[in-house]
Amino acid sequence: MSEFIGPKQGPWDGEARPLFLAPMSGVTDLPYRLLAKECGADVTITEFTNSTALTREAATSWRRMETHETEVPFIPQIFGGDPGDMATAAEMLAPSADVIDLNFGCPAPKVTNICAGAALMGEPDRLVSMVETIVERVDVPVTAKMRLGTGRDANNSTDICERLEAVGAQRLCIHGRTLRQRYSGVADWTSIKEAVDRVDVPVIANGDVVDAASAAACLEHTGASGLMIGRGAIGRPTVFSDIKVGLGWMDLHDLPWVKTHGRWESMDETEQAFASRKWCWDRYITLSESTIGLQGKWMQRHAIAFTKGLPGAKKIRTLMHEQTTNKAVANAISGFLGEGF
Ligand SMILES: Cc1cc2nc3c(=O)[nH]c(=O)nc-3n(C[C@H](O)[C@H](O)[C@H](O)COP(=O)(O)O)c2cc1C
Numbered sequence: 470m471s472e473f474i475g476p477k478q479g480p481w482d483g484e485a486r487p488l489f490l491a492p493m494s495g496v497t498d499l500p501y502r503l504l505a506k507e508c509g510a511d512v513t514i515t516e517f518t519n520s521t522a523l524t525r526e527a528a529t530s531w532r533r534m535e536t537h538e539t540e541v542p543f544i545p546q547i548f549g550g551d552p553g554d555m556a557t558a559a560e561m562l563a564p565s566a567d568v569i570d571l572n573f574g575c576p577a578p579k580v581t582n583i584c585a586g587a588a589l590m591g592e593p594d595r596l597v598s599m600v601e602t603i604v605e606r607v608d609v610p611v612t613a614k615m616r617l618g619t620g621r622d623a624n625n626s627t628d629i630c631e632r633l634e635a636v637g638a639q640r641l642c643i644h645g646r647t648l649r650q651r652y653s654g655v656a657d658w659t660s661i662k663e664a665v666d667r668v669d670v671p672v673i674a675n676g677d678v679v680d681a682a683s684a685a686a687c688l689e690h691t692g693a694s695g696l697m698i699g700r701g702a703i704g705r706p707t708v709f710s711d712i713k714v715g716l717g718w719m720d721l722h723d724l725p726w727v728k729t730h731g732r733w734e735s736m737d738e739t740e741q742a743f744a745s746r747k748w749c750w751d752r753y754i755t756l757s758e759s760t761i762g763l764q765g766k767w768m769q770r771h772a773i774a775f776t777k778g779l780p781g782a783k784k785i786r787t788l789m790h791e792q793t794t795n796k797a798v799a800n801a802i803s804g805f806l807g808e809g810f
Pocket of ligand 1: 491492493494495496515516517546572574575614644675676677678697698699700701
């Protein structure tokens with residue numbers, strides 16, 4: 470077993486289990502993934518990238534696959550409907566990847582229309598043979614992230630997990646919703662548990678984990694070997710340490726934003742939110758500068774997410790528009806966050 474794929478774990482007894490930052494298109498750029506690690510995420514995955522575009526050497530797609538020597542493990546995620554292109558893209562990525570993750574969960578029509586992403590849950594033979602081919606062609610571990618099914622027929626994630634285990638997939642992640650549900654309704658952790666009980670490779674549970682209470686509930690319910698967090702980590706990379714501190718896996722006083730504030734305990738919740746988000750924003754900027762450089766589009770998205778819900782956040786867009794350089798935007802957001810504590 471690869472050092473980057475832990476063992477399957479039994480029923481949860483309160484002990485620490487790995488927390489994954491979910492792959493999220495438009496969110497999980499390289500500096501954000503590095504930041505999430507510093508905030509307690511154990512594993513991160515790139516946003517999904519079109520395998521056919523990668524085989525055609527499309528520059529924008531390869532830019533999404535950028536990594537840095539400090540990103541360990543590096544796990545690129547690819548999607549596609551053409552098994553040949555998926556295998557070729559996996560081969561191209563394998564020399565730099567520690568693990569390759571395959572997307573069978575995306576519900577976006579531009580993906581499902583090419584019978585890729587979650588649409589492949591409706592073509593299980595095609596999905597399984599695609600994974601089998603990729604496993605044969607690369608010498609790094611192959612993992613897959615899927616939904617419960619298409620929602621058109623009976624859910625088939627458990628069957629697919631069994632079949633993927635048989636062809637050599639080393640870890641499986643299930644988002645507890647169907648393709649048809651997209652993001653509506655509540656994640657069905659019971660169906661995830663069914664797969665956990667059926668296979669011997671680690672299964673990671675995904676869907677609606679947003680804090681320590683939901684993390685504990687999900688681990689208790691599913692016995693999953695780890696948890697993956699998506700929307701709860703947008704603008705809030707500290708969700709990972711919140712969970713770890715809340716479940717006693719980590720000491721609050723070891724958190725860098727707590728360490729830098731001697732008076733943390735006397736700050737109210739809003740002041741703490743400003744202080745932790747300022748630390749995160751400043752780190753995001755530093756990590757960007759030391760890897761891919763300041764990218765205006767990425768910074769704007771994260772700035773809006775980082776400040777969401779804070780008093781005065783409505784002025785963020787105007788504040789950003791008033792700046793003439795990316796560095797000035799970085800400083801303006803940092804200044805805004807610094808005024809709140
Ligand atoms: C903005 C956004 C982008 C996403 N992009 C991807 C992606 O590139 N690859 C993928 O496997 N899932 C993607 N997802 C799905 C998430 O990884 C995750 O499965 C889903 O959000 C459910 O988890 P959550 O309840 O913790 O948010 C995306 C979700 C969101 C909200």
